[in-house]
Amino acid sequence: MNPFSTNNNVATLSEKKLIARVCSKFGASASLPSPYGAGDDCALIKAKSLQDNVCATSDAVILGRHFAETDSPFLAGEKLIKRNVSDIASMGARPFSALASSICSPNISLDWLDAFSEGMGSACERYAIKIIGGDFASVKDDFFSTHLTLLGQTTLSPLLRTGAKEGDIICTTGVLGASFESGHHLTFQPRLEQGVFFAESGLITSCIDLSDGLGADLRNLLPDGMCAELLEADIPLREFDGKKASIRGAFCDGEDYELLFTFSSKSNFDKFAKEYFAKFGEPIFRIGEIKKAKSSEEENALILISNSKRQKIDFVGFDHYIS
């Protein structure tokens, strides 16, 4: 669907009518009455209704950057919600409320925006999220972005990036690489229940969601003076359309939205992996181990072992500014 229209576009509506239209497309996800939802200067949340740990994250989708003009606007709207849910999942929490703020040029098509908003609403319903606020701002030229701030909560101890120790096992919840080429970046399911399962287990020493690729994200779990030893043969690569992602793709492509985590070396991994499989019908992928660096060069580095050869990984994963 074309995101732009010369006549049936947002410029034909007042801001108030535009917001009312978008909210109607959110469906049940926008059903909270003001002041607990949109419609006043702020949305309200009763502190009494909150669990121990509240977490907050913010991520956007931008037309031409996180999705293309030719992509389904419904899936783009779902992606906005899901990529933020993935951040909440990596803490072992559950989402509950969101604020959605759009920058939108006057020529954005209303039909296209309807479909985008329906995608947001559909994903919010799936993850029990209420959209409680946000705003619209206008810019010239063909432009559309929406930033979501997502609030989550849990009674459990959140999974953090820090906490991995020497000997801990490095795992992912799914296959990696070629997310854009395969369309996975639009159709993925964030690992929400898996994150909660990890937090409940008490056996996960650190966790992050794979958004920038293994090459970038795994570095965030490494304690000082340690390295990550990865067995090339164990890194699961995405297969699609008779093709297979490359090992470089697993490190660099990004947007896998799998959980990357470390499992305590003192606990029974096989038992845990079996329980996980019984619950989710999918395997955990064990890809390596946290090790003491063998030289100062290996400190905070990723070491790939293939055919008994040790190779330091130099490519660093997706970076928004340096490519």
Added chain:
Amino acid sequence: MNPFSTNNNVATLSEKKLIARVCSKFGASASLPSPYGAGDDCALIKAKSLQDNVCATSDAVILGRHFAETDSPFLAGEKLIKRNVSDIASMGARPFSALASSICSPNISLDWLDAFSEGMGSACERYAIKIIGGDFASVKDDFFSTHLTLLGQTTLSPLLRTGAKEGDIICTTGVLGASFESGHHLTFQPRLEQGVFFAESGLITSCIDLSDGLGADLRNLLPDGMCAELLEADIPLREFDGKKASIRGAFCDGEDYELLFTFSSKSNFDKFAKEYFAKFGEPIFRIGEIKKAKSSEEENALILISNSKRQKIDFVGFDHYIS
């Protein structure tokens, strides 16, 4: 300062270094260690540390829209914080945490971004706000925007837009109009302490912050079947550089960031106004009254009275999409 640079720009830094640089410019406002601040997938807030009513709002500043290339980036960064604080103030709450999400083209100058970030940090410090998270996304072409999601809290009953009754007095905390022309949109001080004072008084029946002009915002306070009768001579107009805002400017220009509120007809207004003046050294401006509509045409309308003539106001205030 030029927002763009061909060599000393954000494209020379990795995203990690860019975020570290920006956080260092936030100063004390970014000092929370992860996971209570930036640095993990989400920021954490302890629910136990929160007061009864948590409120959440989200608003952006966009280069070329909410500030110009020639404006001070420090003041633009302050404006981002202050316009969100103004929303929190209109609920009678105080802010505590913020997430800041930027969309930023690679050619944005680092010096310019430093000054913008310092402005954010300076305003945050003034209002006791910690910046606990956010992100950077890159787009092509000359572009810069930052969305802030601001969380506030109060033990008091929040001031809402709904609650005005027939006979209530309509007031503002300051002069109106010509906000862009006079530079007020960059230099204003949100009425934070005034909002708290209003909530504590228990005498304010409804409240909103004036961001889209009296013509748009006052309509949000009108109960069904009522109108707002305004005395033209009582509407305070901004004076600057030997000029004075027009009455039309007060209704349409927007970005006044004053509180617009209704005072209960059953209470002693003069006593309240005196206490307010004693506390803030500035007057409250009484501009009109909530009245029963005299005809169906006057329902939910703004009626301006000048020289005993009643005139229905047709201009509706600033709208992002229809001008």
